[in-house]
Amino acid sequence: MQLTADVVVIGSGMGGATFAYGLAQRGIDVLVLERGRRLPKEAENTSPEAVFVQRRYKPDDTWYAVDGTPFAPGVHYVVGGNTKVYGSSLPRLRERDFAETAYPSGVSPAWPFSYADLEPFYVRAEHLYNVHGSPADFEPWRSEPYPYPALAHEPYVAETLRRLAEQGVHPTTTAMGVDLRPGGRCIRCGTCDGFPCRWDAKSDAEICALDPAVATGSVRVVEGAYVDRLETDSSGRISRAIGHADSEPLEVTGRVFGLAAGAANTAALLVRSGVANSSGLVGTRYMVHNNSHIAAIDPRRTNDVVFQKTACVNDFYDDMGDGYPGGTLQLIGKVQASMMKTHARRAPLSVLKPMAARSMEWLVMTEDTPDPANRITLDSQGRITVSWTRTNYDRHELLLAKARELLKGAGYVAIFEQRFDISMNSHMCGTAVAGEDPRASVVDAECRSHDHDNLYVVDSSFFPSSGAQNPALTIAANALRVADLVPA
Template sequence: MNITADCVVIGSGMGGGMTALALARRGLDVLLVERGERLRREPQNWSPEAVFLKRRYKPAETWLDGRGREYKPGVHYVVGGSTKVYGASLPRFRESDFEATEHDDGLSPAWPFRYADLEPYYAAAEAQLNVHGTTGQDPTEPWRSGPYPFPAMEHEPYVADLAERLRAQGVSPAANAMGVDLRPGGLCIRCGTCDGFPCLLGAKSDAETCAVDPALATGNLRLLTGVRIDRLETDPSGARVVAAVGVGDEGEVRITAAKFVVSAGAVNSAALLLRSADGKHPAGLANSSGRVGRNYMMHNNAHIAAFDATRRNDVVFQKTLSVNDWYHDGGDGKPGGVMQLVGKVQGSMMRLEAPYAPRFALDGFAARSVEWLVMSEDLPSPDNRVTLDASGRIVTQRTALGVAAHRRTMRTAKRLLHRVGYQIIGTQWFGIEMNSHMCGTVVAGEDPSRSVLDGHCRAHDVENLWVIDGGFFPSSAAMNPALTIAAQALRVVAESDLAA
């Protein structure tokens, strides 16, 4: 099959979906190529057994870690990418995240643009993603040019009471910025199956709902599903991409276009560039710096389940509150991290961690526990990298950096939870397979010898190639990444030659 378009975007997650929307709104003829299909709306969307235990929406694919051990990565090959199951927590990064910042374990590098450069696009992305939030509660929040599009989600009584107990301990519980459709007449019913689950109602602000479908409605976008792009081919000079070549049900697919955007997610985008090595780009496409695949980050993350035998937790939509007080200073003048409520964990979901515990015991624990994500910045290292083995299989090598700050944040969080009344605190540290916040594999920067992309995500080495997904992040910050990916996609289309 041969197809042509003005612009081809590869991957329909947050980066690709938002890029396609912005390009289509400018009248370009855009082809969005996605290896997966649309995720079906079906009863299993909301089944913990189907989603978590049977991994219904994850691919069978395995990757290798640095020691050659197989693992099942946290990726989702469907229209909308990982946003189909994400928790829709959509905070902005802080001003300091764009500046060089000293951490316990080293330097978090500066970005090639500042918070002020991204601010208008944060506002536009929040509007597109129906973000609900409020200001004035979080001492670390960045300045903003206008209010949130919609007021913050209200806490349910258990969470409101928890916020009071936390406040009495001297911290500043703040409303999470959430992307759900609670507009007047909106579709969200505040169910307990949002974070980690696909939305059966289409009420979550995922990239399919808020970017791909509105882009199709412009009439300028064609969506090609079930086609995996395996390599990009360049012209004889190596300066321009001429074709994206992949495979679908009917065999080889060859797409020619004037401009190419890779948005396959941080690991797959790096892998695609490495697979596209040719005579002019022997180490991989756009890789004269040798940085493609390096600086792989995914946050230092852990879950906490805090149990109070005296207090029943009957919350349905739990993910409405964060404590960010230690973001800039974790206790020694260096950045710490955040703690953020996650979707209410059900007993059946604990099976993975406690396979031999009887169900009634898990249900009893879940009825009196509250669950948090504790997240700290993962520093970039050239040794943490994505490579391909001899058969072309993805290998991710990673030794976490920034662990000292994460341990300290965990200790502080656990002490705080004990003080507000929880007797038992269980923790689960994320391993290499829990890579939902992956980023940093094709970093943006000003110096072509030390970065792959410029500040507008265009490859330094290839004039008609952009990479717009979590891969461009020079540092990981300690905030959820999706809103920053969306904002940068809008900025690139508005300010670079991509839409020219």
């Protein structure tokens, strides 16, 4: 199969689909190459057993730790990428996240552009992804209000927030990408976070960006198109993407290439191709956030919530009380007993069911700092290998302790923690970092390769640091920014 386009985009997740959308607004001819296919709409979309136990939508892909231990990574190779199952919590990073931040045990480096530079694109991304929210303390300044009002808390959540507020913190609403516009498609069901949406009501990249981009007539998508490598011409520009579509060889030429295969696959593709790596930094500074799930149990209260993911606590984002940043506490989608069993394997469902009925689940998220030793490499068989050691973890321990204290104060007598391991890397970023200095970064402030002026990296790989907020809105805002910078 031989194809050509003005701009060739590799990957249709948050970065690739939003980039294609931004280019389509300019009438630019775009071809999106996506290794996966459209995720089917079917009864299993809302089945915890199918999604979490049988892992129905997970690809048959294995990555390896440096000691050779295999693991199933937190990726989804479908049109829309990881956003097809994401939790659609869409906060902005904070202004401070774009500047250098010193931690007791590490440094979070500055970005080569500022929050003010990205702010107009955050506005556009919030409209594109139907973000609901309300401005609150601990949020950065905004030039326009949220497009839609924040999701209301259900009574069980409201009561817990009251108990938390009594202890001096200021719970706020979560910025959520769901279609709860007047007449919108969201039914506030209990299977949103971690599940695909049968009603197309979750603001994922396929529904909100790719499909509207295709509808303009400027964008074509080839599903099942795996890109193995990029090739250069004699002038050093990227000239071709080579791979296969199903079992057919695939060769795609273009004027400009936008790489958005997700942080690990983007790095793997660059390494396989031997391009964009004069700095030697491709694959390095891999970050994933320091994340933990908490299940907090109050045996006296039944948690009857349907849509739990409406609140967060950001009091400790900028300062844990010791002058250094902490992170965020966020409610996640209500966890059901069969989902608990994927981690508590030996516990019988008869025990997990009453637990799940009385538990409330949170995500505790703090920043990890970029370490050159944390990196993606390929082994001798070309398989993705991940070198990963936790960084900046003392901040995570402190925030976990704070979360425990607050939840105990709110009546939760039993608290279970699950610290994310090497396989729980769905927030991965930073393997082709952006910066001004070609010796210290892979792409420039425009996310253009220092080595090839027609190659852009538009997924989470460009993140110079990870901040401590969910990454997707920032990926989308940046993809819109870069789409405006591509020469016509």
